[in-house]
């Protein structure tokens with residue numbers, strides 16, 4: 001396999017390799033790391049082809065681009081020797097192509113004249129095509145890697161540009177430009193990264209059980225997934241008074257964000273629900289010990305603890321008969337607030353793990369954030385579950401604390417139960433064909449206006465709800 | 473909330489969840505809305521085997537939507553003239569031509585019901601315990617009152 005140079009960004013270092021591995025798995029591409037160091041933005045990998053390289057890197061948030069590696073060395077002399085020894089067979093392929101050279105220094109730079117000198121030193125490549133600073137067909141990059149404050153670079157790489165990364169999404173989804181955000185909104189870069197780690201992609205179904213202002217589902221939708229979410233706080237979804245942006249007026253909600261990015265078609269919607277009392281189907285439907293899931297991915301940033309008010313439904317003390325009776329009497333009243341109680345962070349993580357083990361399809365991923373320590377600075381153990389295999393742990397250090405992104409993969413059930421195919425499921429099929437092409441049906445599929453009219457005509461119009469008060 | 477979500481939702485009350493009657497939830501007094509979107513064949517193909525078909529038929533009929541066929545469609549039912557495409561391919565002697573897939577009427581109908589139609593206002597009612605979950609501004613509320621947690 002040919003060697004490629006991945007130009008990484010020098011942030012969130014511990015996520016970079018994990019992201020590339022995730023994207024390689026998603027693209028069904030073999031990737032071998034030849035050279036990778038946390039303190040360097042240059043990684044050398046083996047990939048089968050330009051196409052494979054593009055597949056992996058074009059979605060990456062933590063790299064800038066990928067290049068076919070033609071040579072490397074610690075001095076220019078070494079670099080030229082390396083290029084001549086390893087890549088001479090490739091030169092003629094680009095002989096007539098319009099091209100350009102770019103010099104890219106990490107922690108160091110060369111003057112204009114020095115740059116020109118360096119570029120001229122590559123004349124032996126024999127490129128005769130026109131030099132084009134814009135719309136060049138081929139771009140050749142010279143990379144210089146300097147130690148901090150060093151005058152001369154410690155390593156040099158030379159490569160042919162293959163593909164840009166997907167890092168521009170970070171700017172597109174920047175919170176500063178987002179229609180609706182909340183105080184706990186995850187920044188765009190990390191939300192997109194989370195979506196990559198969980199392998200969000202077209203055709204897949206993704207869910208965030210702690211969606212807040214919906215930043216994770218939005219990021220997953222950006223990569224093509226169909227998404228939904230829930231939160232115990234309905235205001236964060238509907239946006240009523242929930243925006244963290246100053247001077248924001250008018251209706252701002254999660255739906256509006258999907259509209260802003262033209263991803264409405266991929267948004268299934270949201271629910272107000274407590275993770276520990278979730279309405280999501282978790283009961284086995286086909287029989288047997290294994291759960292057949294239906295979610296391709298779960299992404300979330302659970303509330304971290306007491307300071308953030310981790311609450312679940314229920315009362316701290318068991319309700320006595322009179323209290324129960326009062327709730328029963330009042331719960332349908334406007335303004336009724338269901339009682340909530342504090343809950344432990346480790347318990348909620350375990351709940352998420354159990355939920356993921358049941359609802360994920362085999363191979364589906366859970367990508368979940370957790371702090372390294374709890375509010376009392378007690379180091380939290382990474383949660384485990386028999387059906388969830390650890391894929392990666394990435395750490396984001398802060399000054400006084402750190403948090404981790406945990407990624408798991410649901411594994412296939414040991415005792416593979418013969419999966420029931422949908423075909424045998426309908427015992428009532430008597431061959432009575434439903435009237436598929438009746439008027440009503442056709443009009444329904446033509447559009448809603450037609451439907452409304454028809455429903456009225458048919459006298460089956462359901463009474464419209466008339467906006468009752470909020471109770472969450 | 474788009475109707476597809478109802479394929480994944482039961483009653484939130486723990487003791488109720490295990491009862492088969494708690495799934496699917498039954499829409500009541502539902503005001504529907506349609507948000508049109510581009511048909512998504514890869515998604516339909518992926519989600520098809522995960523659909524609880526009988527239950528989706530129940531929901532569609534309860535909402536007064538056109539009735540769905542009794543047998544669940546297969547993945548092949550989602551695209552038009554798969555065999556035709558093959559024939560052209562052979563005729564032109566192409567190896568792995570990327571054939572533009574044409575969604576079938578079945579695919580369009582499923583898309584319309586599951587991914588374009590949503591409940592805007594109304595209730596979702598548990599068939600086992602009769603508890604009602606309100607839907608407001610397209611968001612269903614599954615928070616349980618004190619006596620039901």
Ligand SMILES: C[S@@+](CC[C@H](N)C(=O)[O-])C[C@H]1O[C@@H](n2cnc3c(N)ncnc32)[C@H](O)[C@@H]1O
Nearest residue numbers: 184185186210212213214215232233274275311
């Ligand atoms: C850290 S925030 C998530 C922020 C989100 N990732 C974003 O970018 O907007 C955690 C969320 O969990 C919600 N939450 C707290 N307890 C919950 C529970 N028991 N069930 C569901 N959601 C809960 C909070 O309301 C809060 O919106």
Ligand SMILES: [Zn+2]
Nearest residue numbers: 483488598601
């Ligand atoms: Zn119930």
